[in-house]
Amino acid sequence: MAAMRTFAMKLDAVRRACAALGGAAVLAAAPALAAPPAPDGGRAPDLDAVLLHESMTVSADGVTRTVTYRERMVRRDGHVWIERVPPSGAKRAHAGGAHAHEGLDAARTPPSRGGARPAAAAADAHAGHRHFDFDSAARHVTNDGGRIGVEYVDAAQRTVVAVPPAEYETTGFDGSWDNAFYITPPSQLKRLAAQSKPGPAPGTRWYEQTVGAPRAQGTNRVLWSDALQAPLVVEYRSADGHASRKLTLTLTPAPRANALPWRQLQSYTRKAYVDYLD
Known part of the structure; x- marks a missing residue:
């Protein structure tokens, strides 16, 4: 268990370094400003979107690495669903390489969301052992009267x-x-300076902050939508130009109420996290 946890924590560190900034991790102190108001008496609206994550890093030896991936986001009162959007043909490719995927996990291109994997993750799949891939599973976060819960869903294995x-x-x-829920919480915008010029659409505004931390010198920018109560763009660019991260939110059609993803799990097998600890 200890070995698995150490490995997972390393993956989580990679995820935190590579993921597009949500605003909370590197925002230094700045003059406090009023947070943008939420519509409808403070309740944020439903949200259906695709999040495009883009990052670029230049290593000390001059190698440029770029990462791009997409996630689907469904937000309702008390629920947030995030799932990776696979590229076209990915399922067929995965099926064709199923016998080799254990050895390729560490070389996956998309940044890890952290991944609790059993210590015996390389065990022979034909022996009946299969680890749960938290990186590629959908994440369902719930808020029931202030009680937060999180579960991961593997649609292929029909497992929660x-x-x-x-x-x-x-x-x-x-x-x-x-x-x-917000990607960048409104409270975090208090730490950024609102730009005098409005954003490109009505009800949007750019917020900006210069970061002076020793290992994160650069600029954070957030394009906030008052109507959506969510950022349309979150980006960071290092002062030396060697690193950049960007998240872009694009609205998508809303599913029918009875087609919301967390309402499709009645027939799924439910397991506990401890079931995957070897």
Whole structure:
């Protein structure tokens, strides 16, 4: 168990370094400003979107690495669903390489969301052992009267795994409902300077902050939508130009109420996180 947790924590560190900034991790102190108001008496609206994540890093030896991936986000009162959007043909490719995928996990291109994997993750799949891939599973975060819960869903295996609070970080969840619900919480905008010029659409505005931390010198920018109560763009660019991260939100059609993803899980097998600890 200890070996698995150490490995998962390393993956989580990679995820935190590579993921597009949600605003909370590197925002230094700045003059406080009023947070943008939420519509409808403070209740944020439903949200259906695709999140495009883009990052670029230049290593000390001059190698440029770029990462791009997409996630589907469904937000309702008390629910946030995030799932990776696979590229076209990915399922066929995965099926064709199923016998080799154990050895390729560490070389996957998309940044990890953290991944609790058993210590015996390389065990022969034909022996009946299969680890749960938290990186590619959908994440369902719930808020029931202030009680936060998180579960991961593997649609291919029709399995739902509930994760206890003590293991949130191991699976890549920071435990914050606001971070999950808003992407960049309105409270974080208080630490950024609102630009005098409005954003490109009515009800939007750019917020900006210069970061002076020793290992994160650069600029954070957030394009906030008052109507959506969510950022349309979150980006960071290092002062030396060697690193950049960007998240772009694009609205998508809303599913029918009875087609919401967390309402499709009645027939799924439910397991506990401990079931995957070897």
